[in-house]
Amino acid sequence: MPTAGADATRLTKSQQTEPLLVVEGLKTHFATPNGLVKAVDGVSLSVARGKTLGVVGESGSGKTVLSRSIMRLNTAGNVITHGRVSYDGEDLLQESPKEMREIWGVEMAMVFQDPMTSLNPVVRVGRQMTEHIRHHLKVSKSEAAETAIELLRSVRIPEPEARFSNYPHEMSGGMRQRVCIAIALACGPKMLFADEPTTALDVTVQHQILNLLEQQQKDRFMTMIMVTHDLGVVAGRTDEIAVMYAGKIAEKAPTGELFADMRHPYTESLLRSIPKINQPKHTRLAAISGRPPDLINPPSGCAFSPRCPYAQPKCFEQTPPLTAAPAPGHQYACWFPVGSPEGNQAWETNMAAGRLQTLAAAGELNATEDIPATIGGG
Amino acid sequence: MSIAESAAETTKASPIGKAVTAVGSKPKRKSPLEVFKEMPLLIKLSSAWLLFMVGGALYAKLDSALGGSLPLQDPFLQTNGFNPATGEFGTGEPIEPSSAAHWFGTDSIARDSFARIIHGSWVSLTVATVSVTFGIVIGGFLGSLVGFVRGRTETVIMALIDVILAFPALVLLLAMVSIFAVRNLYIISLVIGFLSIPPYTRVARANSLAISNREFVLAAKAIGTKPSKILFREIIPNILPTLLSFALVGAATVIVVEGTLSFLGLSVQLPTPSWGNMLNESRRDIKQTIMPVVWPSLFLTLTVLSLNQVGDWFQKRGAVRGSAL
Numbered sequence: 001m002p003t004a005g006a007d008a009t010r011l012t013k014s015q016q017t018e019p020l021l022v023v024e025g026l027k028t029h030f031a032t033p034n035g036l037v038k039a040v041d042g043v044s045l046s047v048a049r050g051k052t053l054g055v056v057g058e059s060g061s062g063k064t065v066l067s068r069s070i071m072r073l074n075t076a077g078n079v080i081t082h083g084r085v086s087y088d089g090e091d092l093l094q095e096s097p098k099e100m101r102e103i104w105g106v107e108m109a110m111v112f113q114d115p116m117t118s119l120n121p122v123v124r125v126g127r128q129m130t131e132h133i134r135h136h137l138k139v140s141k142s143e144a145a146e147t148a149i150e151l152l153r154s155v156r157i158p159e160p161e162a163r164f165s166n167y168p169h170e171m172s173g174g175m176r177q178r179v180c181i182a183i184a185l186a187c188g189p190k191m192l193f194a195d196e197p198t199t200a201l202d203v204t205v206q207h208q209i210l211n212l213l214e215q216q217q218k219d220r221f222m223t224m225i226m227v228t229h230d231l232g233v234v235a236g237r238t239d240e241i242a243v244m245y246a247g248k249i250a251e252k253a254p255t256g257e258l259f260a261d262m263r264h265p266y267t268e269s270l271l272r273s274i275p276k277i278n279q280p281k282h283t284r285l286a287a288i289s290g291r292p293p294d295l296i297n298p299p300s301g302c303a304f305s306p307r308c309p310y311a312q313p314k315c316f317e318q319t320p321p322l323t324a325a326p327a328p329g330h331q332y333a334c335w336f337p338v339g340s341p342e343g344n345q346a347w348e349t350n351m352a353a354g355r356l357q358t359l360a361a362a363g364e365l366n367a368t369e370d371i372p373a374t375i376g377g378g
Numbered sequence: 379m380s381i382a383e384s385a386a387e388t389t390k391a392s393p394i395g396k397a398v399t400a401v402g403s404k405p406k407r408k409s410p411l412e413v414f415k416e417m418p419l420l421i422k423l424s425s426a427w428l429l430f431m432v433g434g435a436l437y438a439k440l441d442s443a444l445g446g447s448l449p450l451q452d453p454f455l456q457t458n459g460f461n462p463a464t465g466e467f468g469t470g471e472p473i474e475p476s477s478a479a480h481w482f483g484t485d486s487i488a489r490d491s492f493a494r495i496i497h498g499s500w501v502s503l504t505v506a507t508v509s510v511t512f513g514i515v516i517g518g519f520l521g522s523l524v525g526f527v528r529g530r531t532e533t534v535i536m537a538l539i540d541v542i543l544a545f546p547a548l549v550l551l552l553a554m555v556s557i558f559a560v561r562n563l564y565i566i567s568l569v570i571g572f573l574s575i576p577p578y579t580r581v582a583r584a585n586s587l588a589i590s591n592r593e594f595v596l597a598a599k600a601i602g603t604k605p606s607k608i609l610f611r612e613i614i615p616n617i618l619p620t621l622l623s624f625a626l627v628g629a630a631t632v633i634v635v636e637g638t639l640s641f642l643g644l645s646v647q648l649p650t651p652s653w654g655n656m657l658n659e660s661r662r663d664i665k666q667t668i669m670p671v672v673w674p675s676l677f678l679t680l681t682v683l684s685l686n687q688v689g690d691w692f693q694k695r696g697a698v699r700g701s702a703l
Contacts, residue, residue, distance in 0.1 A: 073600055077528075105602035117593040122615045131611060132601045183601060 019046040020191060020223045021070070026083035028062075028069040030076065035296040039065040041247035042083075047240075052217065052224040054234030054255070056270065057244035060292040063227045064113075066244065067193045070225075071108055072100055087191070106136050108191040109184035111213075114200040115176035119168040126164035129183055136187045151182040155212060174205035178212065185216060191223045198233060210237060231270055235259065240329065243267045246293045246303035249322065253330035263325055263337035265310045302335070309356055310336045310346045421691045424684035431681055435499040442497070451480075451490040453497040453651050458488040473663055473670065482673045485656070486663050491670060494651035495677055501645070501652040502681065505567050505636040506629040512571035513628055517578025518621045522614050524579075525586025527605070536583070539576045547573060551635065555644050566645050570632050581624050585617045626689030630682040637678055653678050
């Protein structure tokens with residue numbers, strides 16, 4: 001089914017085996033009065049054409065900054081970016097602002113987290129859509145309006161002709177997010193960034209929006225990066241998942257592999273913190289104790305070590321490199337990976353030493369008194 | 379079905395921008411009458427007064443354009459002197475009290491006070507309009523621009539604005555007015571208009587700073603919108619409501635400023651009536667009667683009060699709407 005704005009022929013012609021997006025050693029630092037905030041600190045990843053990559057992590061893990069760095073949307077004056085972002089063979093970090101404007105919208109687009117704030121409240125929805133359709137596709141006003149209405153229909157907005165001249169406040173949250181998606185898709189981008197697209201929506205609408213994104217991705221053969229803090233959101237809808245912690249990739253694997261054979265304790269903790277439907281009532285939620293690390297002075301060694309139930313003295317001293325697991329495409333950064341003999345050994349040592357109780361106590365402390373956890377080595 | 383076909387069908391069924399009263403969609407915009415009905419009593423009275431004031435000023439202007447053929451007395455005619463139009467001496471008296479012939483009485487040289495006040499409102503209206511236009515167009519644009527682009531442009535423009543603001547306004551006004559040999563309404567309006575730019579710039583900049591950081595601006599950037607378009611389509615439409623409600627209060631201020639200048643004899647030259655110079659003229663007769671002072675003061679006060687009230691009301695309405703978004 002052809003949809004408005006999608007340049008299907010172009011996509012299939014250039015469908016090659018090489019990845020569409022390659023990120024190498026990307027670092028995004030913010031110079032602040034308190035020091036350098038290392039929001040993204042050496043991330044490498046690649047996404048193949050037509051595939052979906054899920055980027056998962058808790059608040060402050062750098063996942064949003066990562067997606068904005070790739071698109072070069074970090075506008076503050078204090079941003080320092082290093083590394084290489086190769087999109088379709090071009091290094092995006094070397095492009096001029098003018099060249100970037102030809103890439104934004106046409107090559108890559110973004111759906112933002114909060115549809116309440118990502119639409120201009122005083123401009124009718126229709127004009128917000130047609131403006132850039134006219135700019136990028138060089139079509140007349142009425143043609144742009146036709147395209148926009150067709151787009152609204154393709155994101156399943158009822159009565160698109162009427163909605164076209166609505167203001168954003170006349171719509172519900174889910175409908176606004178559909179409009180945001182329609183705007184992002186308007187010029188047929190090859191790559192879509194979805195930055196927590198469902199966080200601000202309620203659960204039933206979340207499901208619809210995720211289905212819509214999946215459908216649109218298939219129809220248009222788009223490459224997608226889905227940023228979320230919810231492993232449940234990406235579980236069935238991504239080809240690959242990258243788990244981020246403190247600006248670095250903690251673990252990266254094809255989706256099935258990640259859930260079947262996770263190696264990083266952080267991934268395990270994230271998964272364990274999702275409530276299960278078959279648990280008895282009033283089961284205590286397995287939260288990750290402590291808080292995300294200070295990105296100005298990250299902990300020495302592994303950034304997750306202060307919160308990690310597996311942590312050993314080595315973890316507090318040496319930063320683990322990304323290591324390849326036996327399965328293809330699976331990488332993790334941990335000295336004592338989950339499920340390995342060393343990992344099991346580490347777990348038992350810690351159980352015997354009462355570390356879990358210490359972590360739990362630290363968690364309680366943080367929750368009630370807002371004091372950062374300081375846990376000694378070993 | 380191809381894109382073009384289906385879209386063509388769509389447009390045939392409902393031409394965009396016209397037939398949009400679909401189920402569930404709210405009425406587009408309230409008519410002025412509906413807005414008026416929603417107003418509290420005080421705001422209704424204030425708006426009515428402002429309409430009367432503007433209407434009076436336009437009527438007076440029309441009257442002079444038509445050579446005084448409309449039913450309003452000649453503001454320049456000394457009713458006790460020789461009237462070349464009739465070839466007779468008038469029967470009026472100076473400082474007459476209110477009567478059916480002269481609603482607000484006459485001034486010290488027997489001119490009709492009511493006619494002079496109505497003609498004087500034209501001065502206030504012109505000054506207010508020019509000031510608001512300058513403020514919103516130039517000040518609003520500059521403020522929105524510097525709040526959006528930041529950097530050196532902002533430093534330079536805001537430094538200039540701060541220099542202008544740092545001068546005591548009235549002193550600067552007197553200095554600028556005295557540069558010009560001729561002091562007609564246009565010169566006065568331009569000078570006051572120029573001096574109205576800084577406050578609007580500051581208000582616009584403060585809003586622009588906040589709005590430039592909103593996500594929809596980033597979203598516009600992320601689909602490749604040009605910075606100039608972001609400024610005009612995303613940022614300025616969000617600032618305009620604030621500027622407009624500020625403009626009502628700003629208009630009140632410049633009407634007072636013009637009144638002050640007139641009173642000091644530095645605004646429009648006599649015999650052209652303005653509320654300020656009427657006050658100055660009638661000051662001499664205050665021992666005999668207070669009414670020639672009261673009438674222009676009353677008009678000035680009511681106008682300023684109404685503008686402030688309506689301005690506040692608009693601001694409050696805007697605040698409610700802003701938080702609901």
